Amino acid sequence: QVQLIESGGGLVQAGGSLRLSCAASRRTLNGYAMGWFRQVPGKQREFVAAIDWGGGSTNYADFVKGRFTMSRDNAKSTVYLQMNSLKPDDTAVYYCAARFLVASTEAIKYNAWGQGIQVTVSS
Numbered sequence: 673q674v675q676l677i678e679s680g681g682g683l684v685q686a687g688g689s690l691r692l693s694c695a696a697s698r699r700t701l702n703g704y705a706m707g708w709f710r711q712v713p714g715k716q717r718e719f720v721a722a723i724d725w726g727g728g729s730t731n732y733a734d735f736v737k738g739r740f741t742m743s744r745d746n747a748k749s750t751v752y753l754q755m756n757s758l759k760p761d762d763t764a765v766y767y768c769a770a771r772f773l774v775a776s777t778e779a780i781k782y783n784a785w786g787q788g789i790q791v792t793v794s795s
Contacts, residue, residue: 674699674784676768681789688793689756694768694786696749701725705775706751707782708742710764710791717767721753722775731775735761758793766791 680692694706707722721742722731730742739758744751751768766789769782776782 674701674704674770676770676784676786678766678768678786678789681766681791683792683794684758686758686760686793686795688758690758690791692753692755692766692789694751700746700749701744701751701770702746703772704770705773706744707769707775708753709767709769709779711767712764717779719777719779722777723751724775725773731777760793760795762791763793764791765789
């Protein structure tokens with residue numbers, strides 16, 4: 673089972689940028705599609721972005737299109753989420769997730785999750 677560790681979160685002002693990283697330990701991410709989700713207290717975990725195992729295809733939630741970019745470096749077993757033009761509504765705990773081969777927008781279809789990392793955007 674792949675284990676995932678997120679990093680790069682923190683506090684940023686509205687309009688600023690952060691880059692989240694998700695690194696795999698114990699095994700590589702080769703063959704795994706990856707997703708980013710986020711969650712705020714009292715709400716369901718929501719899809720943010722996903723990338724196929726080869727990195728050639730990405731999918732984004734409408735509310736991040738044009739602001740967030742997901743990428744991966746399979747040689748480093750790491751995926752990234754570059755977040756620009758951040759808004760206070762982007763405040764959440766962000767999770768990366770993995771599933772074999774095919775990316776999905778549905779959290780239930782992922783079988784490996786990171787511990788989550790806080791992103792806070794101040795107004």
